[in-house]
Amino acid sequence: MSGKRSAWNGNQQTSLTDPSKKEKGDRVLTTKVETFNNYINGEWREAVSKKTFSDINPANTEDIIGAFQASNEQDIKLAIEAANKAFPEWARTAPSKRAAILNKAADILEQNADKYASELTREEGKHVTDAKNEVLRSAQTLRFYAIEGQSYSGETFPNDDPNMKVSTEREPLGVVSVITPWNFPISIPSRKIAPALIMGNTVVFKPSSDTPLIAIRLVEALHQAGIPKGVINLVTGKASDVGDLLVTHPAIKAVTFTGSTSAGEDIHKKSSFTTRTQMELGGKNPMIVMDDADIDLAATLTVNGGFSLSGQACTGTSRVIVLEKVKEAFLEKLIAKTRALKIGNGFEEGVKIGPLANERQMKNVLNYIGIGESEGADLVYGGRRLTEGDYSLGYFIQPAIFTNVHPTMRIAKEEIFGPVIAIIGVNSYEEAIEIANDVEYGLSASIVTNNLKLAHQFTKDIQAGTVKVNRTTTGNLMNAPFGGLKKSSTSTFRESGRAGLEFFTQVKTVYVGY
Structure with a gap:
């Protein structure tokens, strides 16, 4: 970004010196960066305090995007x-x-x-x-x-x-x-x-x-x-x-x-x-995989729903409730598809998983991965921070897959907001619905099945504001209403x-x- 002054927003170059905490917005900066102002009453103006904070690239914490007004x-x-x-x-x-x-x-x-x-x-x-x-x-x-x-x-x-x-x-x-x-x-x-x-x-x-x-x-x-x-x-x-x-x-x-x-x-x-x-x-969005499902499709939908945007989507898939009959076949495909995902800087060709948004977010995700292991769930793939080479300056984490997760575990109940998927085995649709609904959230949910009658029943039984069949839990049309139930929304507008x-x-x- 150039430091050229804008004729209409008052941006300018400045030198920042903030306390170093290696947290986005709290880092020692000794380079010239562009300063951006508030917009009040049609004018670009500094904060009353004249203090600023820094905006840092989560893929490369040495890349300072700019200084922004620390308003009060x-x-x-x-x-x-x-x-x-x-x-x-x-x-x-x-x-x-x-x-x-x-x-x-x-x-x-x-x-x-x-x-x-x-x-x-x-x-x-x-x-x-x-x-x-x-x-x-x-x-x-x-x-x-x-x-x-x-x-x-x-x-x-x-x-x-x-x-x-x-x-x-x-x-x-x-x-x-x-x-x-x-x-x-x-x-x-x-x-x-x-x-x-x-x-x-x-x-x-x-x-x-x-x-x-x-x-x-x-x-x-x-x-x-x-x-x-x-x-x-x-x-x-x-x-x-x-x-x-x-x-x-x-x-x-x-x-x-x-x-x-x-x-x-x-x-x-x-x-x-x-x-x-x-x-x-928030959300703790489930995907139910029935035993008649297209298992390859189910694995693809899980990867797309759970790991896109590095799992940082409120509608992201965080629980997969899968029938025991197809659980092992599903897990095998899911791990293979996850292993094929390229992790890296968002400017690199073919990258599917970028960094976590900030250090605080990264630490929170790593903490939940540790909680999952301590609770006795099996971490069958990933879950580690990447620190070598091009990853050394960013907040990169391998996507994590847990299996043998009990519905009462924290990783099955609490929103993580990162690339972590908990797989829960069940023996019936009724058991799957009970577990899917047994959380405080109700934002988005999906089922993968070829049974039209069962799919229709799911749309009635599930407690979620967005309900999908054979699609990811993520994404919504701009011309369709969006919102959650329970603690995913105020359930008003x-x-x-x-x-x-x-x-x-x-x-x-x-x-x-x-």
């Missing part, structure tokens, strides 16, 4: 005030004009897809092809809501008074806090910000501190597309420094959050009685699709006599 509550107050001031005018703006801005921003993302994909791979670690697909999907998301938002309206109701009309109107809420994770750092924000904006809300956006650059690129696109000042505001920094005010400030009318269940529960407790919340949280617009509007019923 003063910055959040400024952003909320700007959004609150901008709300009345934006709410009155014609839907077609809002849509035009989203479409133009989509054009900008598409035009810069290669550049943004490269930056995304550097800061998050996923393969550059996957990164480009994410950027392009985000552009499609903006276009989807630009269209759908122009036809999302109220209803007219028949009544017995011939001289009266009764109808509903959908109105925007006001200022919305958007708090997003690092694993899909432009796709998830897009599916929250686009419906919020098209319905007339204003936004304060706090991205993950592990992936602030791609978030800035999304906001830059909206800025270049001509969005009025104050309508969208971006503030970077640690959640511990800014998170509470994003939830508790009286001007915040809604909070949309994707992240861990523990963080979601904290937000839910701190939000006021009148603050609307939408949360997509869904994201994605036309249903994703509902959260960002309130209904007013109007009676007009004439």
